[in-house]
Amino acid sequence: MKAFNTLNGIVAPLDRANVDTDAIIPKQFLKSIKRSGFGPNLFDEWRYLDEGQPDADNSKRPINKDFILNQDRYQGASILIARDNFGCGSSREHAPWALEDYGFRVIIAPSFADIFFNNCFKNGLLPIVLAESTVDELFTEVDVNEGYKLTVNLQEQVIEKPNGNSIAFEVDPFRKHCLINGLDDIGLTLHHVEDIRSYEEKRKKEAPWLFSS
């Protein structure tokens, strides 16, 4: 996994609640057996005027100029600000894969759906929960300041604004540790092989039917 420490990047606003993973990456792209290359189809139904197909050349497709990520001022954005319940719906990890492949590394919202939130950390993507009023302020500041950037410092758990103000944020210590060091969860868990084996031995005695097939 890509490590994450500090990021200074352009902020793009996605001003709607309940953005679901079907919207983040529509189902036809889930037929891929790879975990890369989803970026051009991030928010496909909002970004383009026609219907996207897997393996098609996206560069020739008609663009929806009204969609926020298609505006010149947000090109190269790596921080997305969003509304409540971002990433709801399907558990598809293709959603964080698409966001990361597009170039996002941080998503800021008042709340996230559980499975999506969890999937982000497995892919070097940092989801940050901030109070609704703080997110509101960010939406306003992004809107009035072209080229608005934030600096996200995971080690210090702080977001620095261009005006010098800063916002502290919470992050689970274990997830922070994994993200900063780019650690692979499986490798960590396999340090506890003996614990897993002894759990299994105990459990086999209590509930043998769980191991019979």
Add this chain to the structure above:
Amino acid sequence: MAGKTLYDKLWDSHVVRKEEDGTTLLYIDRQLVHEVTSPQAFEGLRIANRKPWRKSANLATADHNVPTTGLDKGITDPVAKIQVETLSKNCKSFDIQEFGMGDVRQGIVHVMGPEQGATLPGMTVVCGDSHTSTHGAFGALAHGIGTSEVEHVLATQCLIQKKSKNMLIEVNGELNPGVSAKDVVLAIIGKVGTAGGTGYAIEFGGSAIRSLSVEGRMTVCNMAIEAGARSGIIAVDDKTIEYFKDRPFSPKGSDWAKAVDAWIELHSDVGAHFDQVIKMDASEIQPQVTWGTSPEMVVDINASVPDPDKESDPVKKEGMKAALVYMGLEANTPISEIAVDKVFIGSCTNSRIEDLRAAAEVANGRKVAKNIKLAMVVPGSGLVKTQAEQEGLDQIFIKAGFEWRAPGCSMCLAMNADRLEPKERCASTSNRNFEGRQGNGGRTHLVSPAMAAAAAVNGHFINVNDL
């Protein structure tokens, strides 16, 4: 000591180790595997030269991409074909049992698992699919995971987790005529909202929930994720135990008695602490129809499309307006005046035998209305299909003008050829009415099987009690 909730009991019995900050290694008893969210996980194992920890804990089937018609031609979409074939190849090379296409046991993972007794009370169950919450219906701790976690479970038989909070949703009283488990869960989502259960495991209880069959309870738990909760659970009772008797993977011989002894303990203790409790009155629930692009946008069949101008929250108001534009609906239109183009009866929410019986009862002796372009019934598994045919349900549907299809996820998410065209309106027994879910530009209204069949024969929504 205070009593434990059902969720506490399930959690505690699966803790392998716990760190000081609460991060827990949780043991997983069963993983269900399908073609869409597993290829990258198997690839990860291969790259790291890892093997499945306990291969018999996994069970696979293809469901999302499989065609529901013209099976003799195989899968004609080359990209989908590669994905389904990749599942079979992976299962072969890692020695994992798979019910492939053509096997009567093949079907939607969440129908197939319980049907085989492969998911049981007291288990932890995961799958790379958010509707894994379905399996909570019989006192299992079940939730959807991403592909990285699919790989993690394959490699270690564990997940790194933090415990959720406990929520109890109690529905008491007698259900009204024409009201099914689907209407109950849609009404619950309408009340708590799509994010109301975020961070919680929801236990559904109360006399109305207890009165539901095991299959009905599966419908309720299936949509816990639509209320934001990864897991929905319901306590074990006699119906649960009866359901698992003599299923292929169910405990046999002396293990059966031992298992039953353990299973009857799978309920919340009296006095157990819930972080949140929501109570609902069953008598207030009528057949439900969603009108918008989120499952929480739901009203009674007797109601009208809500008016965004009456909503005070500005973000909600904008969401409602956008939903009405997408859905092609005017505020204040009576739901019963909305005509539909297509009808879909199926999905992991509503494709089991009781769902098909409920729809067939409405379809029996009636005809699909002329304005309906397609009304399709997609059983949840080959075994459900066979049983329905033995009961003559297929003939009832075909006579009424429905198409009788082969099992799979089908038009719930339209990964195969079954889909809506732009602006087509569908009465669907599935679980998500998101934009584009059933096809780019398609408009989904979520309903129960009986209400979907009623819309099919009537051409527009109608209270199934008024037919």
